Amino acid sequence: MWNVTLLLLLATLRISGAEDVTAKNKTYLEQRQEHEDSKMVGMEEEDVYLSHPHSAALDPDGKFHLSWTVDSNSQEITIEVVAETLGWLALGFSPSEALTDVDLLTAWVDDEGTGHIQDRHGPGDKTPQMDDQQDWRLVRASENDTHTLVVVVRDLNTCDDQDLPLLNTTKRLIYAYGATDPANATSLEYLGADASRGSRYLLLLQPPAPLPTSPEDTRTWSLSQSHSLAKDQRAVHWCNIVRFPHVESQVHYVGFDIQHSETSRAHLHQLTIWECAGDPNSAAYRQERERLMHYASQQGHECYSPNMPLDYNSCNNPVIVWATGAEGAREPTHVGLPMLPKVGEYAFFLVEAHYDNSLMADSIGVQWGLDVYYTEQLREFESASMFVGNTINFAMLIPPGRDHWTATGHCPAGCLLDGMPETGIKVYQVFLKAHALARNIRVRHFRDDKELPPLVQDDYYDSNFHYAMQLQEERTILPSDHITTECTYDSTSRSNTTFSGYGADSELCLAVLSYYPRHSLVECTSSTYHDVLKEVLGIKQFQNEQNLLVTSQSREPMDLRLPKRNTDFRAFVNGLTWSEVDLEALEEQLSRGTHVARCMRRGGVPAQAIKLKTSYPEAAPYAAPELACPRMLGQKIQHAGASSVSAFSLLLLVAPVLLALVWQ
Known part of the structure; x- marks a missing residue:
């Protein structure tokens, strides 16, 4: 037994x-x-891989199309590539335009119908080498008479030194494809004469964007603008007033799509749609609304020029921000931005378009359109937007020839207390704004005596790609919190000092926070205190110094002058011999010294926290956890x-x- x-x-x-x-x-x-395979049990293959919440054409002709799904629970990304080729295709990730460090997937379907994939790495100017660890998993591969389709899966972070972790930050996606299959696994002609290649910036880890569900649920307001660029116009900012046609009932803005012409992709750099709220408590409010009605029938004016009407300055609440690289945006399903000041009263908006003509082309006509979606089915929460960062004025400067220069802007508790509920606000989206010199932007969040994780951080910021970054989880900001926006620049390409401003040769350090519930504050920024500026630059006095702490309603930088010979401040700075200046001390004082806050309410109304001085809070810095392995x-x-x-x-x-x- x-x-x-x-x-x-x-x-x-x-x-x-x-x-x-x-x-x-x-x-x-x-x-x-x-x-x-376990995911496929009891399911038909075509049912699993038909729909992805994100998609984009990587090339201008739409021959290389990408669709993808991010699984935050399993920390995986599923990517479906469709390319107009019967040969090989390649999809890669790079942290920057330099393409010095490319993480590449190559794939093809052989004559027997078998799919092949390879995980490679290396510089973008050479055929990338095979990874020691192959981290892509092939789920599906097929081809028809014209196209090749490949579906693959990978961990967001493979803990492989030869891969790039996929984070919620800007990534340059590289695409390539050839006409024929490789002769064998090692004979890929990545740089061959018949290969087509290109790149595009994308944010891969965005939460799914809900589309308007049906014509009954949403309506469309179509905006458009046409502008002709002359050869001597390197950059143009054009502003015009538009009137929202719906007045019968309150509606919520829920999203938009950009409509391009042949020339707008190359020459339209950025759009901002500003709400012209005005101050309903002002005695001049009715007259302002009547003038806005008149402006809405005109073609507009060059922004921030002497010809631009002063009433345009009341349009200071950003509703829509678009820039090169993005196609559109959607609000989360539980929030919507109210479009009317009140039922029965027309709403007016300022359309600010930034046109780029850096190639100095002559007589270029640029046309574009914007489809704005709104609904009468009001969402649960009313949303709003608020600027944080460095105030656009005289105090921000970037010396030439610096490969690393930091500028900061603070949003202190003294500003946030103005009109914010005790329970705070919930931020669900952040749009970063800077120009060509910016390389890194971080929006830091302080509470009490410690620093929380950053709201957003883009270590590979590129001004040719702007996108509203939807947060993976909404973040609460309390009235007692402190927000600091830090921007790092590379000015080695410049021979003169770069100042703050809206022009292409100027710089910005701003972030637009989209949040709910809605309250009155629309700007919470700061700039270096002018006494600090005088000390570090050896200036005895500014003209009208007593007015420098007074918040201006204009978004145009102040014209600052020195009493001696009525010298322009910018001319004085550009006359400095930078080799004789302690640049490290200058950077430290400008970024970490005393700042003055600018707190603005909707309609261009200064908040109570005028002349508020601020700086970095005393708090333990945030230590990011190490990335987990697969x-x-x-x-x-x-x-x-x-x-x-x-x-x-x-x-x-x-x-x-x-x-x-x-x-x-």
């Missing part, structure tokens, strides 16, 4: 051990493929260990029984 029992037990242990050895001998990719690598080790432990535990449990049987 006991012989039979012992044989059965040993057989059981042998089977367990065999399964354990089999599990140990399985490769990482084999276990990953089993994981992918869960499946951990599971593989755990599974092997668990199997061994289970067999050993079983032996311990039955050992007394065996001994008893043997003893009998």
Whole structure:
């Protein structure tokens, strides 16, 4: 009897051990493929990979199309690539335009219909090398008479030094494809004469953007503008007033799409749609609204020029911000921005378009359109936007020839207290605004005596790609919090000082926070206190110094002058011999010294916190946690260990029984 029992037990242990050895001998990719196959149980293949919440054409002609889904629970990304080729295709990620560090996927479908993928890395000007660890998993591959389709999956962070972790930050996506399949696995003609290549910036980890569900739920307000660029106009900011046509009931703005012409993709750089709220408590409010009605029938004026009407300055609440690289945006389903000041009263908006003509083309006509979506089905929460960062005025300057220069702007509690509920606001989206010199932007969040994780951080910011970054989780900002926006610049391409301003040769350090519930504050920025500026630059006095702390309603930088010979401040700075200036001390004082806050309410009304001085709070800096390794690598080790432990535990449990049987 006991012989039979012992044989059965040993057989059981042998089977367990065999399964354990089999599990140990399985490769990482084999276990990953089993994981992918398990998702397909009971489902048709075409049902699983038909729809993705994100999609984009990477090339101008739409021949290389990308769709993707991010699974935040499993920390994976599924990517579907469709390319107009029957040869090989490649999709890569790079942190910057330099393409010095490319993480590349290559794929093709052979004549037998079998799909092949390769995980590669290397500089973008050479054929990338094969990774030691292959982290992409092939889920599906096929081709028809014209196109190749590949579906692949990868961990967001593979913990592979030859891969780039995919974070919620700007990434340059590289695409390439060739006309024929590689002769073998090592003969890819990545830089061959027949290869088509290009790149585009994208944010891959955005939450899904809900589309307008049906014509019954949303309406469309179509805006458009046409402008002709002359050869001597390197950049033009054009402003005009538009009237929202709906007045019968309150509606919520829920999203927009940009409509391009042949010339707008190359020459339209940025759009901002500002709400012209005005101050309803002002005695001149009615007259201002009548003038806005008159302006809405005109073509507009060059922004911030002497010809621009002063009433345009009341349009200071950003509703829509678009820039190169983006196609549109959607509000989360639980928030909407109210479009009317009140039912029965027309709403007016300022359209500010920034046209770029850096190639100095002559007589270029640029046309574009904007489809604005709104709904009478009011959302649960009313949203609003608020600027934080560095005030656009005289105090921000970037010396030439610096590969690393930091500027900051503060939004202190003294500003946030003005009109914010005690429970705070919830930020769900952030739009970063800077120009060509910016390389890194971080929006820091302080509470009490410690620093919280940043609202957003883009370590590879590029002014040719602006996009509203939807937060993975909404963030609460309390009235007692402090927000600091930091921007890092590279001015090695400049021979003169760069100042703050809206022009292409100027710089910005701003972030637009979209939040709810709605309140009156629309700007919470700061700039270096003028006494600090005088000290570090050796200036004795500014003209009209007593007025420098008074908040101006205009968004145009102040014209600051020195009393001696009525010298222009910018001319004085550009006359400095920078080799004789302690630039490290200057940067430290301008960025970390005393600042003066600018707090503005909707309609261009200064908040109570005028002349408020601020600086960095005394708080323990935030320490980012180390990126976690892929869960499946951990599971593989755990599974092997668990199997061994289970067999050993079983032996311990039955050992007394065996001994008893043997003893009998």
